[in-house]
Amino acid sequence: MFNKNKFIIKKVIKKEDYLTFEYDVLGDIRRFFWLGEMFNVQYYDVNIENVPDSIAVVPLVANVLPIIWVNNATLYVDELDKDFYDCINTLKKSYQAMLPMLKFKGKLKVKKLVKNNIKDTSKTACFFTGGIDSYSTYISNKNKKPDFITVWGADIDYENVEGFKNVKKYINKVAKSEKANNIFIHASIRRFIDNSELEKAYFNIINDNWWNSMQHGIGIISLSAPLSYVNGYNTIYFASTYTEEERKMKKIICASVPEIDENLKIANVSVIHDGYDFTRMQKVINICNYKKKEKRNIIFHVCYRSKEGVNCCKCEKCYRTICELLSEGEDPNEYGLEYNSKLKKEMIKYMNENKLPDRTEMLWIEIVDNLNTKKKLNKFQKELDFIYDIEFINNYLNKTN
Numbered sequence: 001m002f003n004k005n006k007f008i009i010k011k012v013i014k015k016e017d018y019l020t021f022e023y024d025v026l027g028d029i030r031r032f033f034w035l036g037e038m039f040n041v042q043y044y045d046v047n048i049e050n051v052p053d054s055i056a057v058v059p060l061v062a063n064v065l066p067i068i069w070v071n072n073a074t075l076y077v078d079e080l081d082k083d084f085y086d087c088i089n090t091l092k093k094s095y096q097a098m099l100p101m102l103k104f105k106g107k108l109k110v111k112k113l114v115k116n117n118i119k120d121t122s123k124t125a126c127f128f129t130g131g132i133d134s135y136s137t138y139i140s141n142k143n144k145k146p147d148f149i150t151v152w153g154a155d156i157d158y159e160n161v162e163g164f165k166n167v168k169k170y171i172n173k174v175a176k177s178e179k180a181n182n183i184f185i186h187a188s189i190r191r192f193i194d195n196s197e198l199e200k201a202y203f204n205i206i207n208d209n210w211w212n213s214m215q216h217g218i219g220i221i222s223l224s225a226p227l228s229y230v231n232g233y234n235t236i237y238f239a240s241t242y243t244e245e246e247r248k249m250k251k252i253i254c255a256s257v258p259e260i261d262e263n264l265k266i267a268n269v270s271v272i273h274d275g276y277d278f279t280r281m282q283k284v285i286n287i288c289n290y291k292k293k294e295k296r297n298i299i300f301h302v303c304y305r306s307k308e309g310v311n312c313c314k315c316e317k318c319y320r321t322i323c324e325l326l327s328e329g330e331d332p333n334e335y336g337l338e339y340n341s342k343l344k345k346e347m348i349k350y351m352n353e354n355k356l357p358d359r360t361e362m363l364w365i366e367i368v369d370n371l372n373t374k375k376k377l378n379k380f381q382k383e384l385d386f387i388y389d390i391e392f393i394n395n396y397l398n399k400t401n
Contacts, residue, residue: 018048020039041185055116083265151184217257
């Protein structure tokens, strides 16, 4: 039967630090793309004109592949890096194992495979947002002096100029403090596809959003392909979100896991899914210890609810980070998270009135476990007494006692 679903990459366009493409989308899969908003990437102050097309095309291919697979479509490209091409079947199998309710059948047709060899300069890079996960990854690999890579268009909306202005100012400050180089990428990875249509088609099947379950791992990491070629990176670090135990316990679906990230090959560059052995609470502890040992002024950027690119201190993630720090005997105000008696009342109200997802409840239980090991030493113990009255935590404690 003739397959009408096609994504045809016609041309790779590189001009100074800007990368874009000409492509056609045919068949039913057209509804999953905003064809008026093409896929483009800007690598601020990094000239990518000499990057081979076979590597420059990787970001687009990687972000499109999950849609191609689950719609049994065909993706056409003239040139592609051979190492990336060779890893695609392994990536597809990893997705299939994680999402057995879907069928990953789509195909990739390439006219010419190119064996690229990126000059090994022993340089490394890590994707950095200033959140708990990325901060922990940086600290764990600090001795390798990784460059920071920060993406505008992933967590901060592609068109949110003011929000990213604040994030950029923040990242620059951290990089200066850590004496690290930093690179900013502006990419339409969440803009060129129609997330609303993807949610309609797949949310009820996978019980999760497209970005988290299908796109963000290979989608973000693939953006480093042209940078790796220009800067000679031999290793890219991408921070973990969950541990293996957490994934199994809650049957978590996540597009960024070792079996996906570390099987992503671009020429001779290695990708490390970093921190897989650390829970979020353990990462907070490691960062707090680093702050005290190295006498660092550490400010977190954990919130993406706020359009201003700062911590709102009104959402579950901000509240959770505040409580993680309190459980470790640290003052959240010293880490860029406002905390006072008024906010505490708002936090208690929120926690008692909102049902949290299982994967989030699990992270709050880690806070309780940490708090219980340090009761006698924690000067903020009274600030967290309310946590024992939260229903799911109370149920957990009753089961374990």
